[in-house]
Amino acid sequence: MTANLLQPKEVIAREEKPVEPPKPQVPTEKKEAVKEKPKAKGKGVSGNVVITLDPVDLIDMNVKSKLIDYIDSSIRLRDMMSNLGLRYITSILIIGPPRSGKTALINHVAKHLGVQIINYKDPSISITDNAVIHVPNLEKAINEDLNHITRLLNIAKAKHLVIVFESSNPWALDPNFIKKSIDAVIPVLPAPDGYINEIIQNKLKVSNNRDQEIIRGIIKTCPAVEAIEKIRLYISSGGDSASIICEDIFRKYQDFTQSLVFK
Numbered sequence: 001m002t003a004n005l006l007q008p009k010e011v012i013a014r015e016e017k018p019v020e021p022p023k024p025q026v027p028t029e030k031k032e033a034v035k036e037k038p039k040a041k042g043k044g045v046s047g048n049v050v051i052t053l054d055p056v057d058l059i060d061m062n063v064k065s066k067l068i069d070y071i072d073s074s075i076r077l078r079d080m081m082s083n084l085g086l087r088y089i090t091s092i093l094i095i096g097p098p099r100s101g102k103t104a105l106i107n108h109v110a111k112h113l114g115v116q117i118i119n120y121k122d123p124s125i126s127i128t129d130n131a132v133i134h135v136p137n138l139e140k141a142i143n144e145d146l147n148h149i150t151r152l153l154n155i156a157k158a159k160h161l162v163i164v165f166e167s168s169n170p171w172a173l174d175p176n177f178i179k180k181s182i183d184a185v186i187p188v189l190p191a192p193d194g195y196i197n198e199i200i201q202n203k204l205k206v207s208n209n210r211d212q213e214i215i216r217g218i219i220k221t222c223p224a225v226e227a228i229e230k231i232r233l234y235i236s237s238g239g240d241s242a243s244i245i246c247e248d249i250f251r252k253y254q255d256f257t258q259s260l261v262f263k
Helices: 002-015 025-040 061-075 078-083 102-113 123-127 138-158 175-181 193-203 209-221 224-236 250-259
Strands: 091-095 116-119 131-135 161-167 184-187
Touching: 061 078, 061 091, 061 102, 061 131, 061 161, 061 184, 091 102, 091 138, 091 250, 102 116, 102 131, 102 161, 123 138, 131 138, 138 161, 138 175, 184 250, 193 209, 209 224
Parallel strands: 091 161, 091 184, 116 131, 131 161
Antiparallel strands: none
16 A cells, blocks of 8 residues: 555656645654554564474473483393393383373483384284384273273383373272382373573563563463473463463372382
């Protein structure tokens, strides 16, 4: 629309005829442009920020390190540990609320170690070695075929394989199964305050104290995938914090893990 208004002015200038009628239209366009500007202004957050966070970014580094150590020692160092009489991990249960980044964490660790991931239903498992067997929903897998899960556990012990189970509802699992068949349970936890501050300031470029506090609350209480969505919503809305903080549900997964006693 602006181009159509400017073009007649250029023609009139060439003919050198001072015509005044177009003048009233110019202020109208200026007013419209001014009206749009306040929309972009927020309380310290910019609607133009591109969110490039990965769910793994919002998970506690200690959780990542623990999973890396377990998988690496079980696959790469198993023979040495066995010869020394040391215990190694062959089955790991990762627990956390839905959308907390459990699968993203497993993929991240496997990529970091250069290890292949195989779905637990893949028929090639019996001839595979040096890999992670992934069971994305342990409750469902047990209900479908407990015998298959038992076979996988036996195969993993006989070869350089690690089974990594996921569960969003570990309370639905038989405690005896966990104690007999699972070597380690790892709860997914949010990143600590120091790293969250680094994310907010360096990755999201948020400087306003109030906005930092709200985003910090989102990361500490929301599952990672949901947290990224809520941060994107908060920033794109110019700082509208209505109903954006989650109920903190990570503690109960920690408590569940601590309630277990492993040999």
